[in-house]
Amino acid sequence: MSNDHILVVDQLMMRFGGIIAVGGLSFTAKHGEITALIGPNGAGKTTVFNCITGFYRPSGGELRLTHPGGATFQLEKLNDFRICKIAKVARTFQNIRLFPGMTALENLMVAQHNALMRASGMTFLGLFGVPSWRAAEQRAIDRAKFWLDRVGLIARADDAAGNLPYGDQRRLEIARAMCTEPALLCLDEPAAGLNARESAGLNELLLSIRAEHGTSVLLIEHDMSVVMEISDHVIVLDHGTKIADGTPRAVRDDPKVIAAYLGVEDDEVAAVERELGQ
Amino acid sequence: MVSPVPAAVASAANATGVAKAGIAFILKKSLISALVALVLFSLMIGVRTDVGTAGQLVYWTRFGELAAIVGAVFVGSILVELLRGWFGPREGVQLPQGVQRGLSWAGRLIGPAALVFALLLPVIFYDQRYILDLAILVLTYIMLGWGLNVVVGLAGLLDLGYVAFYAVGAYSYALLATNFGLSFWICLPLAGILAAFWGILLGFPVLRLRGDYLAIVTLAFGEIIRLVLLNWQDLTGGPNGISGIPRPTLFGIPLSSGEDGLAALLGIEFSPTHRIVFLFYLILALALITNWVTIRLRRLPIGRAWEAMREDEVACRALGINITTTKLTAFATGAMFGGFAGAFFATRQGFISPESFTFHESALVLAIVVLGGMGSQLGVAIAAVTLIGGFELFRGLDQYRMLVFGMAMVLLMIWRPRGLVGHRAPTVFLEHNRAIAADMVKEGRG
Structure with missing residues (x-):
């Protein structure tokens, strides 16, 4: 594979006991692009996400991540927190997982844990308030402020995250993921539960993340207005396998995709069966 | 002994508006508690066994004590429920601004x-x-x-x-x-x-x-x-x-009555x-x-x-x-x-x-x-x-x-179900150091 792919998924397989959630899935995501992963409920989208972000260890296959700088990582061999720490893959969750009892600002500070941990000399320098630590902390607060401003939450920086309205929580979670300075940002249904206006705002945010920060985005989404408007590349899953792959327009007109989403007429099934000679 | 209780409950409910726990709910809960007490204590208290004069097992019943205990549990659980209604966390009760400010001042002091x-x-x-x-x-x-x-x-x-x-x-x-x-x-x-x-x-x-x-x-x-x-x-x-186990010393100077003790060094009278x-x-x-x-x-x-x-x-x-x-x-x-x-x-x-x-x-x-x-x-x-x-x-x-x-x-x-000081102070803030309400903060599951 050439170097312009940030993520190459090769024959990814995920089994849960006898159930094959993802069976031999292959796709690629390009640098600086927004790649959407769509499919009906139960198609295995979130399972793919959990494999990429280290929450599941794949039963088989390869997940190769290439940074813009050229460093490559085999994600199936890294696990857990290292995927975010070393391979720089950040994610959000389908059901928002903020730290509800911490303020919005604190949420973004926690996201910068690894950088701050180094700056605080593994806590020991920080304990005595060494100037270099203070400077690093100020930089972290500035970064958090930048992202709070970007998602329009700067006025609510000191409010508990659990107190924010639903749409704000969604955006705060994206800001938190961006504070880890990811190379690949994985968003699990970022538009779920958003109204039309908020959804449009999300589109704008994601497009600007791509344009200004060069962050590649991989997203799962049901909201077709989001998928069709912002994604450069769409991959359609059904029953754990890929059924279509291409530009949003091409995918939208693909009969297999329409069939997977809407089902097919009975006479069409009969026609196919006749063709197969049954 | 049961008859005055519903009247008391009714008046209390009218007076303070125990909205969350109705009378029927309180009575039902208390009855269940009393029933559990009856089952538990009928053997522990209701029947008393002892060794008789000839070494045989003798037993006698104590229904009076049993009734007293069950009654106490019944009345007690009604009281607990009422107290919960009066003192429990209530929504919508706002102290005046001045009192709140005073309290936060006192809290800081x-x-x-x-x-x-x-x-x-x-x-x-x-x-x-x-x-x-x-x-x-x-x-x-x-x-x-x-x-x-x-x-x-x-x-x-x-x-x-x-x-x-x-x-x-x-x-x-x-x-x-x-x-x-x-x-x-x-x-x-x-x-x-x-x-x-x-x-x-x-x-x-x-x-x-x-x-x-x-x-x-x-x-x-x-x-x-x-x-x-x-x-x-x-x-x-x-x-x-x-x-x-040796007693601590003040950087090597023992706190004893001896010649080299702290009292002797300072020239003051030794005291334990x-x-x-x-x-x-x-x-x-x-x-x-x-x-x-x-x-x-x-x-x-x-x-x-x-x-x-x-x-x-x-x-x-x-x-x-x-x-x-x-x-x-x-x-x-x-x-x-x-x-x-x-x-x-x-x-x-x-x-x-x-x-x-x-x-x-x-x-x-x-x-x-x-x-x-x-x-x-x-x-x-x-x-x-x-x-x-x-x-x-x-x-x-x-x-x-x-x-x-x-x-x-x-x-x-x-x-105070979340402890005396249930709210959480943020560790960093931009403008307002606002405490986070206890119901937001998770307790952790380990």
């Missing part, structure tokens, strides 16, 4: 006022040995509470075996001092390090455990340490404990109170160091990671936080403070035995943390004063002490 009082305490009560001893005891529990607060309050890991680290600290100092003649000031950090080491050892097997399972394993760990201390006769002296006062300031300093370190740690990435782990462990992993080291550092830090407190306990008592490190101590320290409000430094301090002071206050009640005490705790938890 409690800490410094308590510190000044603590610093002056030996001066005020110089002649009252009993009060000084009690203050030392209270401060020891404040320190233990602050130590456990790191594990339970910040990291959200329920630890029922905290006394193990207290024991490790105490025995470390006792053994190092009696066997190798090391001074208190060298042994103190060693005791802390050893306790932290044991904290990490406990941490490893419980890394994957949560909630109840974590609690049970830590409970077992506490018992294992106690049983080892009890049975390893050669090293620990078994049930006889270790005696003749000097040592008590010295011990008081020693534990005060240790507790304040614990407090200072904990407050600093909360504002460092490690402390934020602890709290984030309490809030949502999965999200932490997604942000690249190593849960293993975060949990282990929480256990180690908490254990280290427990170890310091243990070393102090050993030097103060001069004698230690496994009897001082029973589960009861763990439960007491945990009660202090829970009652104080998990994660709150000030709350833990107030709770320690209340609990340990309360034990002493109710001493006159003899056998009813625990009963009164237990009831006081139940009432307090009904009134």
Whole structure:
């Protein structure tokens, strides 16, 4: 594979006991692009996400991540927190997982844990308030402020995250993921539960993340207005396998995709069966 | 005896509007409680057996007592429900702005006022040995509470075996001092390090455990340490404990009546109170160091990671936080403070035995943390004063002490379910340092 792919998924397989959630899935995501992963409920989208972000260890296959700088990582061999720490893959969750009892600002500070941990000399320098630590902390607060401003939450920086309205929580979670300075940002249904206006705002945010920060985005989404408007590349899953792959327009007109989403007429099934000679 | 109760309930409901719990609900709940009491006590109290004159089994019934107990349970549960309605957390009750501002001012002053009082305490009560001893005891529990607060309050890991680290600290100092003649000031950090080491050892097997399972394993760990201390006769002296533990010195100057003692050096008359006062300031300093370190740690990435782990462990992993080291550092830090407190306990008592490190101590320290409000430094301090002071206050009640005490705790938890100081102060803020309401903050599941 050439170097312009940030993520190459090769024959990814995920089994849960006898159930094959993802069976031999292959796709690629390009640098600086927004790649959407769509499919009906139960198609295995979130399972793919959990494999990429280290929450599941794949039963088989390869997940190769290439940074813009050229460093490559085999994600199936890294696990857990290292995927975010070393391979720089950040994610959000389908059901928002903020730290509800911490303020919005604190949420973004926690996201910068690894950088701050180094700056605080593994806590020991920080304990005595060494100037270099203070400077690093100020930089972290500035970064958090930048992202709070970007998602329009700067006025609510000191409010508990659990107190924010639903749409704000969604955006705060994206800001938190961006504070880890990811190379690949994985968003699990970022538009779920958003109204039309908020959804449009999300589109704008994601497009600007791509344009200004060069962050590649991989997203799962049901909201077709989001998928069709912002994604450069769409991959359609059904029953754990890929059924279509291409530009949003091409995918939208693909009969297999329409069939997977809407089902097919009975006479069409009969026609196919006749063709197969049954 | 039942007939006046519904009338009382009705009037109370009318007067205060017990909206959440209707009369029918209260009566139903109380009836169920009474029924359970009837089943339980019919054998325990209703039938009394004894050995007759010829050695045969005789029994007789006590239905009167049984009825009294069941009635008491019925009335008691009605009362508890009513109290819950009156004092329980109510929505929509807003204090006037002025009162709120006054309260927040008072809240901010409690800490410094308590510190000044603590610093002056030996001066005020110089002649009252009993009060000084009690203050030392209270401060020891404040320190233990602050130590456990790191594990339970910040990291959200329920630890029922905290006394193990207290024991490790105490025995470390006792053994190092009696066997190798090391001074208190060298042994103190060693005791802390050893306790932290044991904290990490406990941490490893419980890394994957949560909630109840974590609690049970830590409970077992506490018992294992106690049983080892009890049975390893050669090293620990078994049930006889270790005696003749050296008293602390003021940087090498003993606080004794001898020629080289502090009193002789200063040219003042020797008094045994000097040592008590010295011990008081020693534990005060240790507790304040614990407090200072904990407050600093909360504002460092490690402390934020602890709290984030309490809030949502999965999200932490997604942000690249190593849960293993975060949990282990929480256990180690908490254990280290427990170890310091243990070393102090050993030097103060001069004698230690496994009897001082029973589960009861763990439960007491945990009660202090829970009652104080998990994660709150000030709350833990107030709770320690209340609990340990309360034990002493109710001493006159003899056998009813625990009963009164237990009831006081139940009432307090009904009134403030999240502890005395339930809200959480943010560790960093841009403009407004607003406290976060208790219902937002997670308790952690381990």
